[in-house]
Amino acid sequence: MGDGNGTVIIGAGPAGLTAAYELLRHGEPVRVYEADDVVGGISRTVERDGWRFDIGGHRFFTKVSRVEDFWHEILPDEDFLLRPRMSRIYYRGALYDYPLNAGNALRNLGLREALRCVGSYGRARLRPPKDQSHFEGWVSARFGWRLYSIFFKTYTEKVWGMPADQLQADWAAQRIKNLSLSTAVLNALLPRRNRKDVTSLIEEFQYPKHGPGMMWERCTEEVEKRGGTVRTNTWVTEVHRNPARRRATAVTVVDAGGERTEPADHVISSMPISALVRAMRPEAPPEVRAAADDLRYRDFLTVALVVPEEFSFPDNWIYVHDPAAKVGRIQNFGSWSPYLVKDGRTCLGLEYFVFEDDEMWRTPDADLVAFATAELERLGLVRPGCVEAGYVVRMPKAYPVYDERYQHNVDVIRGWLAREVPNVHPVGRNGMHRYNNADHSMLTAMLAAENIAHGAGHDVWTVNVEQDYHEQRTPSRHGTGRDAPVMPARR
Numbered sequence: 001m002g003d004g005n006g007t008v009i010i011g012a013g014p015a016g017l018t019a020a021y022e023l024l025r026h027g028e029p030v031r032v033y034e035a036d037d038v039v040g041g042i043s044r045t046v047e048r049d050g051w052r053f054d055i056g057g058h059r060f061f062t063k064v065s066r067v068e069d070f071w072h073e074i075l076p077d078e079d080f081l082l083r084p085r086m087s088r089i090y091y092r093g094a095l096y097d098y099p100l101n102a103g104n105a106l107r108n109l110g111l112r113e114a115l116r117c118v119g120s121y122g123r124a125r126l127r128p129p130k131d132q133s134h135f136e137g138w139v140s141a142r143f144g145w146r147l148y149s150i151f152f153k154t155y156t157e158k159v160w161g162m163p164a165d166q167l168q169a170d171w172a173a174q175r176i177k178n179l180s181l182s183t184a185v186l187n188a189l190l191p192r193r194n195r196k197d198v199t200s201l202i203e204e205f206q207y208p209k210h211g212p213g214m215m216w217e218r219c220t221e222e223v224e225k226r227g228g229t230v231r232t233n234t235w236v237t238e239v240h241r242n243p244a245r246r247r248a249t250a251v252t253v254v255d256a257g258g259e260r261t262e263p264a265d266h267v268i269s270s271m272p273i274s275a276l277v278r279a280m281r282p283e284a285p286p287e288v289r290a291a292a293d294d295l296r297y298r299d300f301l302t303v304a305l306v307v308p309e310e311f312s313f314p315d316n317w318i319y320v321h322d323p324a325a326k327v328g329r330i331q332n333f334g335s336w337s338p339y340l341v342k343d344g345r346t347c348l349g350l351e352y353f354v355f356e357d358d359e360m361w362r363t364p365d366a367d368l369v370a371f372a373t374a375e376l377e378r379l380g381l382v383r384p385g386c387v388e389a390g391y392v393v394r395m396p397k398a399y400p401v402y403d404e405r406y407q408h409n410v411d412v413i414r415g416w417l418a419r420e421v422p423n424v425h426p427v428g429r430n431g432m433h434r435y436n437n438a439d440h441s442m443l444t445a446m447l448a449a450e451n452i453a454h455g456a457g458h459d460v461w462t463v464n465v466e467q468d469y470h471e472q473r474t475p476s477r478h479g480t481g482r483d484a485p486v487m488p489a490r491r
Contacts, residue, residue, distance in 0.1 A: 005263040006030055007452060008251050010236045011270035013041020014438045015428025017219045017230075018070065019268045019445035024226040026453035031262065032223065032230040033253055038213070039220050039232065041270070042398055042429070043438050045213025045340075048391045051347050052340040053304050055395050057317055057331050058212040059085065059205040062439035066446060071206070074219050080206045081337055086314055090330075091150055091321045093380060098319065100151065113146075120144035135485060138169035154321045158328040159353050160401075160485060161298060168404070171485035209339045212438075231255065239267055239279045241421050248421045266452050267421075268445070270428035272297070272397055273413055280421075288416045291409035294489070295433055299356045300398035302331070302349045303372035306389040309334070311382045312346040325375045326360075328353050345388070350376065356396050365392040400433040403489040409433075414461065425451065427460065435484040436463075 006029030009016045017039065020030045038044050046053045060080070062068055072080075089096040094108040106114045121144035128141040135156065140148040153164050160167060208214040220230045231253075238252035240261070250263045269276045277284050277292035284292075317331045327350045334346035341347050350372045354360045363371070369390030377384045400406075410433050417424055425448040426432050428441040436444070440463055447458035 004029075005265050007266040007268060008033065008236070008262060008264040009268045009270070010251075010276075011035075011041065011428070011431070012039040012216070012220065012230055012232065013270055013428060013441070014043050014216065015270040015431060015441040015445040016041075016268065017216055017223065018442040019270075019427060019449050020223045020228050020230070021070075021074075021219055021226075022446050022449035023453060024223060024228050026449065028449075028453050030223070030228040032228065033234040033236050033251075034230065034232045035235045035271075037232050039230065040213040040216035042395060043212045043216060045211030046391075046393050048304075049389070050342065051304065051306065051333075051391065052211045052213075053302060053333060053347070053349055053391070053393055054211050054213075054331065054336060054340070055302060055393060056300065056351070056398065057329075057336070058207075058438060059083075059316070060207055060212070061205040062437075064439050064443055067439040067442050070442065070446075071215065074215055074222065075208055079208055079210075079214065081209050082204050083207045083316070083336065084314075085203055085205055085316065086335070087317050087319065088315050089151065089155075089319045089321050090379065090381075095318065096151075109150075117144060117146045117150075120146040133169055134165045135167035135169055135172045136163075136165040138172045139164075150321060154323045155319050155328060156485075158320075158326070159298070160487060161353060161355060162487060166488050167485040168487070207337055209337050211337065211340055236271070237279060238281045239269075239276065239421075239424065240281050243282065243420065246420055246422065248424045265423065267424045268448055268452075269424060269426050270431040270441075270445075272430040273410070273426055273433050276417075276424070276426065276431070277413055284416060284420075288412055291412040294405055294409050296401040296403060296406075297356070297397040297430075298399040298401055299354050299361060300395040301352050301354055301361065301368070302393045302395070303352070303368050304333070304347050304349045304391045304393065305369070305373060305376060305387045306345055306347050307382050307386055308388075309344050309346050311348070311386065313381075317351075320379070322379065325379055326352060327372065327375050327379075330376075330381070348376065348381075361394065365390075368392050397430055399484070400430060400435055401487060402435065402484045403487040405489040406433065406486075425460070432461070 007023055009020050009030055009032040012032050012034035016032055020032050023030045042055055043058055087098050089098050096108055097104045124141055124144040129137040132138045132141050139152050156164050223230055234253050234255040236251050237254050239248050240250040241248045248267050250261050252259060252261050274292040274295045277288055312334050313332055314335060316335050317329050319329055320327050329351040331349035332346060333340040333349060352360060373387045376382050427444040427448050429436045444460045444463050447460045450456040451458055
């Protein structure tokens with residue numbers, strides 16, 4: 001072990017707090033530093049004026065039994081609700097079942113548009129697009145251009161912020177494997193209970209009644225009760241290493257009281273791996289810093305609008321495929337939990353996918369509330385004038401971007417960390433630059449804790465989404481986390 005200084009954990013999201021709890025379970029001392037003023041990372045619950053918002057929507061569903069056990073160790077069963085899963089697609093004034101149901105889709109499209117879609121599908125089968133190396137070509141070859149443009153193009157471009165003909169096709173192949181039109185028609189005709197083959201269709205999920213942040217607030221209390229410390233509004237600005245010993249030895253933290261250096265036997269990092277590299281003292285070599293600087297992120301903001309309960313809908317969220325609106329998804333927080341909203345009202349969270357420095361990110365809150373209100377009214381989901389209040393929540397670095405160089409960049413950083421500072425342990429979504437769900441982020445933290453406490457020798461980078469996690473799919477490349485498209489890199 002080390003000199004009795006214990007482990008410093010950077011970040012108090014699901015990965016950081018899980019690591020702290022697990023290390024304390026093994027009798028190892030921990031100190032957690034979180035730059036934000038709340039715990040939970042992207043799994044936080046934001047509270048404003050008594051309304052609670054879940055950033056991105058967190059369905060508590062996992063096939064990892066250790067994670068399931070952890071959730072129930074932290075929160076008693078009565079704090080979990082069992083919620084029905086439901087989401088639909090909004091397109092030109094109609095709501096379509098998701099996953100697609102042929103009968104419902106044909107009724108909504110109307111006979112003329114349905115025939116056009118069938119004709120477009122026929123043309124694509126006879127004369128498929130020549131270039132199927134990108135998302136647009138691959139999907140339109142299998143569904144026809146019209147269905148592609150309704151059900152795939154707009155939403156995908158909103159989420160990732162680039163034209164679909166620049167996204168690589170292997171992601172589409174993973175996401176949409178076996179989802180052919182014939183399968184969709186067959187599924188529409190078969191009774192629902194025979195649809196176990198498409199495993200993303202969990203019918204119900206668990207949900208902490210006051211939102212996912214409740215889990216991490218309670219976990220923080222447990223960490224402190226067991227002798228760990230969790231400090232918010234505290235930045236780790238430097239990670240000091242001894243090149244001769246090939247160890248990290250301390251971190252510099254900055255809070256309202258100023259700057260200090262804290263010794264550490266181990267460092268668990270859930271902050272963006274690019275920031276971890278930039279914090280190294282002495283500096284990492286130029287090629288490692290260049291790899292870190294080349295990693296990109298997609299950012300996210302939610303505009304939460306309070307409306308009368310009559311404008312509630314049963315879905316957890318609705319995907320907005322309408323090209324006329326900028327909003328990508330609309331959460332109904334009342335459908336997640338009645339405890340998130342107030343009597344007689346619900347709160348709709350309009351989600352916008354942005355880049356941190358773009359115009360929308362910089363728009364003042366009041367203007368964003370007005371903009372989102374206008375979109376909600378234009379989509380016909382509420383009556384004009386019924387929005388009573390609005391709140392804006394910005395979430396930087398919500399999604400690590402997988403561009404064509406990201407894997408190389410991560411490999412360079414990983415290799416250097418393993419050689420030069422093997423007692424620095426990256427965990428979690430941003431810590432590993434992997435589009436993990438919370439349960440897999442937590443599992444990386446559990447394994448890192450066992451490595452520190454027992455020298456277990458787990459390779460946390462092999463934690464992966466098993467095949468049957470989402471829709472049926474081809475095996476993903478080794479250890480890439482959840483599906484995300486590979487995008488062109490900046491030149």
